[in-house]
Each structure stands twice: as C-alpha cells, then as structure tokens.
Amino acid sequence: MEEILRKEFFYDIASADKILIGIGEEFDTVLSAEGKKEAGCCKQFLKEKSRLDLLPAIEMLCRDKEDTKIIDGLAKLVKLIEDKDYYVVSTSTNSYIDSIKWKENRLVTPCGGSTYKQCPDCCEGSLTKLEDDDWAEIKKIKNHSTITEQLGICKVCGQKLILNNIYAKKYDESSYLKDWQQYMTWLQRTINRKLMILELGVGLQYPSVIRWPFEKVAFYNQKASFYRVNEKLYQLTPELHDKGKTIAQNSIDWLASL
Numbered sequence: 001m002e003e004i005l006r007k008e009f010f011y012d013i014a015s016a017d018k019i020l021i022g023i024g025e026e027f028d029t030v031l032s033a034e035g036k037k038e039a040g041c042c043k044q045f046l047k048e049k050s051r052l053d054l055l056p057a058i059e060m061l062c063r064d065k066e067d068t069k070i071i072d073g074l075a076k077l078v079k080l081i082e083d084k085d086y087y088v089v090s091t092s093t094n095s096y097i098d099s100i101k102w103k104e105n106r107l108v109t110p111c112g113g114s115t116y117k118q119c120p121d122c123c124e125g126s127l128t129k130l131e132d133d134d135w136a137e138i139k140k141i142k143n144h145s146t147i148t149e150q151l152g153i154c155k156v157c158g159q160k161l162i163l164n165n166i167y168a169k170k171y172d173e174s175s176y177l178k179d180w181q182q183y184m185t186w187l188q189r190t191i192n193r194k195l196m197i198l199e200l201g202v203g204l205q206y207p208s209v210i211r212w213p214f215e216k217v218a219f220y221n222q223k224a225s226f227y228r229v230n231e232k233l234y235q236l237t238p239e240l241h242d243k244g245k246t247i248a249q250n251s252i253d254w255l256a257s258l
C-alpha cells in the first residue's frame with residue numbers, strides 16, 4: 001500500500017465512530033496448485049453426489065497451512081480495531097473466520113461453512129457443532145472420494161446430517177438469523193456517524209449481501225470512508241469516487257502487509 005494511503009487508512013480507523021467490515025470469496029480460495037487440483041476433483045465428485053454442502057470443509061482441508069496466513073492476518077486486524085465499535089459480515093464459507101477473537105456478537109456469516117451440521121429437512125433442534133470425529137470422517141472423503149461418512153443422524157426424523165451452509169439443498173438459516181438481526185440494528189446506529197467501511201476480498205458471488213449494500217451505505221452516509229481490497233474486482237462505482245479508495249491486491253496478502 002502506498003504510504004499516503006496507508007496513513008489515511010490508519011487515520012480513518014483512529015477517527016471512526018463505527019467500522020463495518022466485509023469478508024468475501026478470496027478467503028475461500030485454495031492457492032497452491034496441488035491443493036487447487038485436489039479441491040477441483042473433490043468438487044466435481046461432490047456435485048455428482050449432490051453433496052456440495054461438504055465443499056467448505058474439503059476446501060479447508062485442501063488449503064491446509066495456507067489458512068495460517070488468513071488467521072494471522074485477521075488477528076492483526078482485530079488488534080487494530082479492538083477499541084472500536086465494529087461489525088463483521090462474512091460471505092466466506094471458511095470457518096476459521098468464526099474462530100477469530102472478534103468481540104462477542106460482532107460477526108454474522110450468512111453463507112455458513114463447516115462450523116455446524118443440520119438435518120437435510122431442517123428439523124428443529126438438529127443444528128449442532130461439528131466435532132473432531134466429524135472431521136475424521138470428512139478427511140476420509142477427501143482422501144478416497146467416496147461418501148460413507150456419518151456425521152450423526154437427526155434425532156427427529158433419523159436422516160443423516162449434512163453441513164450447514166449455502167450449498168445445502170434446504171439451508172437451515174436459523175444458524176445465523178439472530179446475528180443478522182443484531183447486524184441490522186447495529187447498522188441503523190451508523191446513520192450520521194463517522195463510519196469506516198472495509199471490504200476485503202468480496203467478489204460478485206453474493207453481491208446483495210455485502211458488495212451492493214455496503215456501496216449504498218457508503219453513498220448515503222456523508223461521513224463515510226470506504227476501502228475496497230481485491231485482487232481482481234477492485235473497481236469502484238463512479239458514485240464512490242470521492243470517498244472510496246481501492247487497493248488492487250489480494251486481501252490476505254494485504255492483511256499480512258499491515
């Protein structure tokens with residue numbers, strides 16, 4: 001990041017009343033050639049078996065040590081904003097984002113990931129956290145490309161549980177709705193406040209969750225500053241040219257450089 005932009009960025013953090021952070025698809029990407037190939041094969045296989053809900057977990061296993069960089073980068077960010085009133089919205093299905101030490105009730109992950117499992121028919125009470133045994137089962141799928149896995153069964157209807165995320169045929173959205181309501185309330189309180197918006201690696205896979213609404217919030221808030229960090233989709237809409245700053249870099253590399 002250029003020195004002037006860097007200074008501006010730290011100044012904006014220091015002077016902001018509220019900070020809104022968006023985390024997107026760049027955090028799902030498998031980077032190494034070998035991991036990418038492996039994830040691609042698994043994706044094809046999961047698609048054929050109609051089990052794409054397992055993809056976030058498989059991708060996590062394929063990224064392996066690459067995720068350390070994500071965890072370290074986000075930990076750095078948390079440190080920078082620890083005294084601030086912030087909220088984080090993540091459309092990434094990388095569940096390491098859940099394990100970062102954000103302030104309590106300051107994160108919403110509307111696309112889910114591999115933190116929870118659910119009944120395929122969303123029976124009430126079926127939503128539970130994944131355990132170590134589940135990960136051992138998921139590793140078997142990655143290594144042998146066969147689905148004999150058992151993530152437990154639904155206590156209500158007896159069906160095999162699946163992962164709770166946007167790829168599920170019937171996604172149990174009760175896992176994040178409470179957080180979403182909290183986010184909406186938080187967002188209302190940003191009106192007329194000095195708001196800093198930081199969008200990290202958000203592409204166009206789910207533009208109605210982060211990309212478009214964040215642009216709109218930035219446009220209508222006269223005191224807003226807006227930062228978009230993205231390797232490929234870094235362009236700003238013309239409406240934001242006076243208050244928006246763009247950093248054409250992979251957001252994970254950028255976090256590492258902070």
Ligand SMILES: [Zn+2]
Pocket residue numbers: 119120121122123126154155156157158159
């Ligand atoms: Zn059920």
